[in-house]
Amino acid sequence: MRKLSTILLGLILVSLASLLALSLWLGQPAQTITHRILFASSKALSQPYNQQLLAGLKASINPSDDIEIQTLALPENVDEQAALLSQQKLLTGDQVILHSTYSLELTSQLENWLKQEVKVSLIDSPKVQLSQASQLGWAxxxxxxxxxxxxxxxxxxxxxxxxxxxxxxxxxxxxxxxxxxxxxxxxxxxxxxxxxxxxxxxxxxxxxxxxxxxxxxxxxxxxxxxxxxxxxxxxxxxxxxxxxxxxxxxxxxxxxxxxxxxxxxxxNPYALGYAAGQTGQNQPDKASDVTTKLTYQWIEAQDLFNPQFASWLFPLE
Incomplete structure (x- = not known):
């Protein structure tokens, strides 16, 4: 009888320990999966336009999301562009944003990424046509x-x-x-x-x-x-x-x-950068709306120093 009581007590203690471990595990914050956004441009990354695209991209990301932005300057040569992009090891859930890339040679590389469930957004890249990629900007x-x-x-x-x-x-x-x-x-x-x-x-x-x-x-x-x-x-x-x-x-x-x-x-490069970031967050309708409404604006002399436009008419500090 004493042996049976000891066994039962042991089972109870093991069960309590398991429940305690389960409750502690459930109470832990979920681990965030790091996603990467690769911003690649055939224009100099130091150009004001690119700096403001990047500022808009950063503004589209929720600070609580674990997302890393990497930048890549693309050479002018088409073959070198494709070779450089093919070296980038992107994972499911990552996003690539190409700015002003006009080469049809890149299409196969981008298609491979799309098959791997990497999200592709193209800004002002009219010659690269991919049905599953988000096309931003006006041709x-x-x-x-x-x-x-x-x-x-x-x-x-x-x-x-x-x-x-x-x-x-x-x-x-x-x-x-x-x-x-x-x-x-x-x-x-x-x-x-x-x-x-x-x-x-x-x-x-x-x-x-x-x-x-x-x-x-x-x-x-x-x-x-x-x-x-x-x-x-x-x-x-x-x-x-x-x-x-x-x-x-x-x-x-x-x-x-x-x-x-x-x-x-x-x-408005800021709005285009924001829209590109939104497309990577499965909000294509919102991104399309932002792009359509904010992409272009008439600018006259009195607008040059208007705070409403200052952040995207001039280089960011």
């Missing part, structure tokens, strides 16, 4: 459409437009096509002007185009190579008051500050 064609739609709301159809684009530059040509699609439907009068590399030839071409019109035109600079010089010539030498542009370069804002460009349709 050049859409940029031209957005610019033309914004112009329609700000100038009457009586004002002739000159659409100046960079010859032999596919992005500039696509912006032109997007603007034409919108303007053709609205009945807006316009003419196109192909810009070349030579500064003097561009100025002479502008002069001929302006002189051929009965009234002062509004000039739309779809080219992002020589905006500042052309804007100064148009405004100061040809006395054109209405000069519009699209893009995100320091010389654009210098031209606005000097009064040579009236308005610029400016992308």
């Amino acid at each position: 050049p064609l859409e940029q031209g459409q957005a610019l033309a739609q914004a112009l329609k709301a700000n100038s009457g159809t009586e004002t002739p437009l000159i659409l100046a684009y960079q010859a032999h530059n596919q992005e500039s040509i696509k912006r032109l096509k997007g603007a034409q699609d919108v303007l053709d439907q609205s009945g807006q009068a316009y003419q196109t002007l192909a810009l070349e590399g030579d500064k003097l030839e561009n100025q002479q071409a502008m002069l001929r185009a302006v002189e051929a019109l009965a009234s002062k035109p509004a000039v739309v600079l779809l080219d992002q190579v020589s905006i500042q010089e052309l804007a100064r010539y148009l405004h100061q030498s040809l006395a054109i008051p209405d000069i519009y542009s699209i893009g995100y370069q320091p010389q654009v804002f210098s031209a606005i500050e000097a009064g040579d460009i009236r308005r610029n349709l400016t992308p």
